[in-house]
Amino acid sequence: MSDARGTGGADGHGWGFTDDLGTALTAARRPERVVAYVRAGAALLDLGVRPVAVYGSGHDGDLLDPVKAGGLAAAGVPYLGPGKALDEARVRRLGEVDLIVDVTYDGKSPYAVDGALAERLGVPLAALSVGGELTLAAIVDRFGALAGALGAQAAPGGRSTGRLGDAEAAVRAAAERxxxxxxxxxxxxxxxxxxxxxxxxxxxxxxxxxxxxxxxxxxxxxxxxxxxxxxxxxxxxxxxxxxxxxxxxxxxxxxxxxxxxxxxxxxxxxxxxxxxxxxxxxxxxxxxxxxxx
Structure with a gap:
């Protein structure tokens, strides 16, 4: 896996973010319409970025897995089915899409969607690592960095970080007892x-x-x-x-x-x-x- 720690922002010079495949993504403006793998989309929603749609993995069927969905269903985010089966027409029916967000386990390729689809659509694809070579804190930080690059405000993540600290303290105490x-x-x-x-x-x-x-x-x-x-x-x-x-x-x-x-x-x-x-x-x-x- 690349150890590039991507950065992103929006200013007069356009938008940029380096993902965990080491790909430097650029756009003339900050992406606003994001399609994501379910796991990534649920995380982004928690962090203040609402995807326009999500897709599943090869293990998923035609219906959104409620266990994996997080708050996506309640937020009314459409589910497109398994990512490998996605075609250009279905994605284009969503209207303009600015960015696809997937995960990677091996640091070499996106997990749930064919990278060639993004190329055919002319849309950048960001893949963030969720593999065991990274700590949980590092993985969470990377998703926070992407959410920030997509315009999310820091406050929701900050409050949730405090809740995570409280939850970790509860686990530590319970494990000790x-x-x-x-x-x-x-x-x-x-x-x-x-x-x-x-x-x-x-x-x-x-x-x-x-x-x-x-x-x-x-x-x-x-x-x-x-x-x-x-x-x-x-x-x-x-x-x-x-x-x-x-x-x-x-x-x-x-x-x-x-x-x-x-x-x-x-x-x-x-x-x-x-x-x-x-x-x-x-x-x-x-x-x-x-x-x-």
Missing amino acids: TGVRVLALSGAGPEQVHLARPHAWPELARLAELGVRFVDPGPGPGASWLTTDWEHAVGLGPDLVLFDSRVNAVPPHAVPPGARPAPWNPETPPSPAACARFFQDLAAALEDEGGEA
Whole structure:
């Protein structure tokens, strides 16, 4: 991944922003009509930039996943379907589009949309990294920088940053009091389950820094997930199971005896407000489970 820390602004010399693919984006004026991947669009909305539409990933269907949507549905932001299936005509029907915003996991290419589509439309495409090589704070800061470059005011993000600090303090306190053992996973049916490697997920890595005791899924292939069977997951004996609650994931087939399940969105929007909500919910789950131990 490029380590370019993009900057952006609007003045008499036009607009510019360098994304996490190292691409220097320029425009004659600040973009106002943004189309974004759902996760990016939900984060931008939290930060004060309302997309004109959002699209999904290859895991998504024709309907907006409510788990991934954040405040997009309530704000009336249209959903265009999976990004790889987008065609020029559907995007052009939105009217003028100034910018496409995606995410990248590998620092080499956008995740959910074909970069060639942006080229055909003649629209700049910004991809911001959400991969495990960055800290959660760095990812959130980059989305804040893009929102600022798109004209968002600093106040909403500032208030949310304070809420995130409070949520982190709540997690730290709950983790210290309870010592609850946590396993994060994504169901794949009755025969398989994907167990998250906490260091590979920025929000989980941050929670570990705050004292949350994550269960190590064990050795095996896979940088982000260990794919195994439910017997192995049950045998790890966690107290709290964070299960992937996205529509494309399968609900937990088995939960270890005595363990409490709690929802987890592996694509939590990288905004202070969304992270604060997740951390507050986790702090409550830790307290509930710890109180029953």
